[in-house]
Amino acid sequence: MTASGSSALCSLGIDIGSTTAKVVLMEGNTVLYEKYERHLSQVRTKALEMITEIRDLLIGRAFTAAISGSAGLGLAEAAGLPFVQEVYATGEVVKALEPDTSVVIELGGEDAKVIFFAGGTDERMNGTCAGGTGAFIDQMAILLNMTVDEMDAASLQHTRLYPIASRCGVFAKTDIQPLLNQGAAKADVAASIYQAVVNQTISGLAQGRRISGKVMFLGGPLHYCQGLRDRFRETLKLTDETAVFPEYGRFAVAMGAAMFSRKDSRQFSYETITKALANAEGAVTVGHRLPPLFASEDEYLAFRDRHAKATVEEDDISSYAGDAWLGIDCGSTTTKLALISDENRILYSFYSSNRGNPVELVREQLSKIYELCGDRITIRGSAVTGYGEQLIEAAFQVDAGVVETIAHYTAARYFQPDVDFILDIGGQDIKCFRIRNGAIDSIMLNEACSSGCGSFIETFARSMGYGIEEFAALGLRGKSPVDLGSRCTVFMNSSVKQSQKEGATVEDISAGLSVSVVKNAVYKVIRASSARELGQHIVVQGGTFLNDAVLRAFEMEMDGPVIRPAIAGLMGAYGAALYARKFRKSTLLSRESLASFSHTSRAAVCRGCTNQCRLIINTFADGRRLISGNQCQRGLGLDAPDAELPNLYAYKRDYLAGLTGRPGKRGKIGIPMALGMYELAPLWHAVFTELGYEVVFSRLSTRRTYERGQFSIPSDTACYPAKIMHGHMEELMDEGLDTLFYPVLTYNVDEQGGTNHYNCPIVAYYSELLNGNMDRLKEVTFLYPNLNINSPRAFTATLFEAMHRHDPSVTRGECRRAVEAGLEAYDRFRRDVMAEGERAVAYARAEGKRIMILAGRPYHIDPEIGHGIDKLAVQLGFVVVSEDSVCHLEEPQRTRVLNQWTYHSRLYRAARYATHHKDTELVQLVSFGCGIDAITTDECRSILEPEGKFYTQLKIDEITNLGAVRIRLRSLLGALEAKEGEETA
């Protein structure tokens, strides 16, 4: 191996990625030395250190050198060394060593790359919004409380896969947490995480090009994770011959850099290269910095003393005798318990990470509490709140479940009776409530893509090699915190990367992260522009506020002091305990039953209907069962609720299902039931039936629909309703249809509801994109004419032009009659929907039921896009109406924003309707990626809130955790009840 003394010219490749550094020394195509290490953000020192280690190999000889990698870019500039882009470097290596490769898939710490060789080289990297990389896998392992190796080993034992979003870590967490909390097997979750990475790579990077032929897999994660390799191999249907995992996988980029460096005439010696790296310190420019959290030590001491005052008294559990109440807060990442005395003093408290099994954790704690209580203390009542509420309630027969929001408010009011604003930042949630007249007045929760929460800081601390407490303490000392923006975690990762490149210290990064978490909460979640919008008496809580740096950052942003109870992390549990005080005799599992407690969970698929919900069945020692994961009550072994409440979403689904074709002289025409078709299906059905076509619509979507069209999606950040359309087209073609139709419609129907009647760009033009990206459409006739449906005359003219070109036998007269029939069918549909809306409203008023306007777009009635939220609302006792079934009951709205889209003007009218009716609430469904909803959501809120109504927004994407939706809707119910109680009191 040792090459000293050899005179051949060597080349040195240094690859510095987001988390690791790799060094190789090559002679020709032979690797003389290689090393792989985590750099913990110490980019320059690590590179220098790794070079110094091979001093003996380098000394006294000349060699070429190049740096590569995302974190190497800045270093190369500062040190004046040649740089080669990492994807390019990979391409070089593969072309030289394995020329018959057709595709390379490389996963790095934060980047994913795909290179196609066959048929013109095409190199791609993930865009700005993308997860599914090494950092994502690391985060997920932490969530499972495993090392990456353990997670990988577990994944090999899996028996089934769950759908998990991999767009970014935050999304995935919202899917994984409930799975864990509901008791899904870790092996299955681990494998599902890998599957998510595979799906992300295919949909995000292949963008319509098929991955086939000889595929080479490179990069750290694919080197270490056997399970991940298996998922790729299986999904891409590769064999051992066509899936190549070369030994040098992790070093491919470094080798590419080494090989590339030979093109550069510059030669280095050990001395010159170490000198260049040593001198690179401080040579980089520094980005924007923020003022320090504390200007002086005195300021810090004053801050500490002030917050030390907000404490709860404690009583000694070992001497106390009497009654006690127990509160449990089973959160997404942590579990908290509080046992309180009859004076509300804390007898016992507990705070710990879930470690992936909250049931076991609670069982341990209960045993311990029973032991400590002995015969002196009697537990009179208990309550549980948080994500794991249902599971814990069932497992331990807890007296009551409390919605999180109510639990937190109960606790906050105990500390500050005048509290008018509560901000709770937990591991994964941000919750804010405004309190008016003693009732929760508005609730804001973070949406999936805006979560810079506690677990984010924690994950970061760990990745940099610190515990969270140590990391937070360092943040307090940051002299000039880095400005990281207030975006989602993926963006923050790259901001941190950038600041590391600029040589920011750990102190400054820690402080900067705290500031960005606060800014995220204030500007993205609360949407406030100043402190005075929040309130006079602000209480902050949640585990994240135990971090003094976060607390201080919040005070600075608010420009004034706030109250942080010393038990900030326990507030949910404490509130639950206070809530439980209404019980006198507890149903909680006794000490004896607890001793024989056991819990198993298994996964199953519900066969109740076509939705095929993935269920998790928990079984407890005494034979009781808890089933979760279901969208409806069917399949729970329960009787169907006696009379289902009116649900306009179901009504519309049934209406559209009734549109069947009848055989015609011109054969069959396939129409995808997607995007605008949920609105206009009756129109096109009548038009084509009249023209002599048998109309075949694709079926309502399932997850499978999305998957079958996934590979041809060019823009991954478009909304799910659009992306799923690829699957609908595939389905129609699979069924043998050779004529397909989906028109280009710049304008929607004009309902005189605003200043114009546009469709959004996606609904208007998605068929252009389909035509350009779905190769299979070339084998059939895809009609996507640009039509004008706004006047019978223009409609006829544009339809005739398009149809006559397709089939010369189509006459103008036929088109005229088709248009008449179409417009009439559409009018009938709208009238029926509106009549049904009125009927539902009348029913609700007669029966004293609450009405929910589930306001979205027509396509939200699709069970896969809307995730059955309508059914959930019905289960919770709401009569569900859609925005388009009640909008006609109000005048068109004068909005402050441009009201020029048909669907959105319905939304504003529906919101106005809610303000006029006490029994009506509006809940807005927002699909992730809907740009226009960034405008409508604020406007809807500003219609509702001044009139004293709640504004509830549910952001949904390809996978949506109904548990979180349930919490939000129950919070809404809880708040409504509290408000009514207040009004009648």
Next chain:
Amino acid sequence: MSRKQAPNYIPFTKEMKKTHTILIPNMLPMHFKMIMAVMKTYGYDCRLLETSGPSVVEAGLKYVHNDTCYPAILVIGQFIDAIRSGAYDPDRTALILFQTGGGCRASNYIPLLRKALERAGYSQVPVISLSLAGMEKHPGLELTLPLMHGLVYALLYGDLLMSLVNQCRTYEKEKGSAQALAARWVEKLGTELGSGSRIRYSDVKRNYREIIRSFAELPVERFPAVKVGIVGEIFVKYSPLGNNDLEQFLVNEKAEVVVPGLLDFMMYCTYNNVLEYRIRKDRWFSSVINSVATSYLSRKKNDIIRIMEEEGTFTPMTRFEDTIRCPEGTIGIGTKMGEGWLLTAEMLELGHSGVKNIVCTQPFGCLPNHICGKGMMKPIKEHNPDINIVAIDYDAGATRVNQENRLKLMLSNARENLEKELAAEN
């Protein structure tokens, strides 16, 4: 009408014309400076905002919904930041924005700006919608024919200067000399356009020639450089504030930058109204007017092209008539929201004219670009196998290092292709 007018709209009155300073966001400095000069002639006191830096983005993020497109955050942030800085009296300041009224959410910048001003405590500041569709009434702003005429020349000069600067910048012997020369021209032409005297077309054409000759005389050292075209959402395509100074980055990488002009976007807007009748059988009268406007603008542009051809030295721009034909077989020219079919057309047009490397810029989550940018890359590559496109997303949180890394990948491939080409020639 009442239902159509937003409740918080404040008209820009004739009195305000006398008392108020109008602030203009910065998108294309050269163009906009000359536009200001024209506006001044007609009695409007305009200022171009040239601020940048974190306070602009911060103000934007604070007052605009963070999921809104990045240009809205920047433009609104820049306005609010300027007023907050104390440099302008909020009682004597008005803001102006261009509004197309299309189906893209960008049409909402003006309402969003008003909402932001309200929240920031400056609800008295009038916001002028500069819209050819006449979306709002602003008695103080009269788009008279002579004024429009002047604006057209500002755009024509601007596009010419932009093209020439880009063709010299990478090769100039003295760093910054091309931009300095352009700045001198902007000054001179601004004075001319703002002198109030009637603009004679023969003078304009003489100016074109002199401009081209002055650039031809600029000391340069030409070498085979990689050519990179920039297309995309109009704000991030042009504005250094929006695209992290993309042009400068590419020039530093020794690439020659090719940026299609602003006039094309104007013609795209007018021509869409022509197509509205041709494709959708709607609004015949508007199609006639716009047809006249389009051919007028197109003739003006073709004059520049002809003079550039006569003078030699520089590669002229593409005729609009040719641009229109580019999308055939890829995207329908009825796609008219945002940059619509023009974006696809510009990528193809660049490819045809030998600029095979393209940066497609867009704000993160830009709706029309899902279709006409990212959505058309596959068909574009099918038609032009040797094209090398990279899509870059711009956003308040997107980091420069991430963007530059992707640009470097595009440049690596571009250089390799160039080397192959040169080798083939020898």
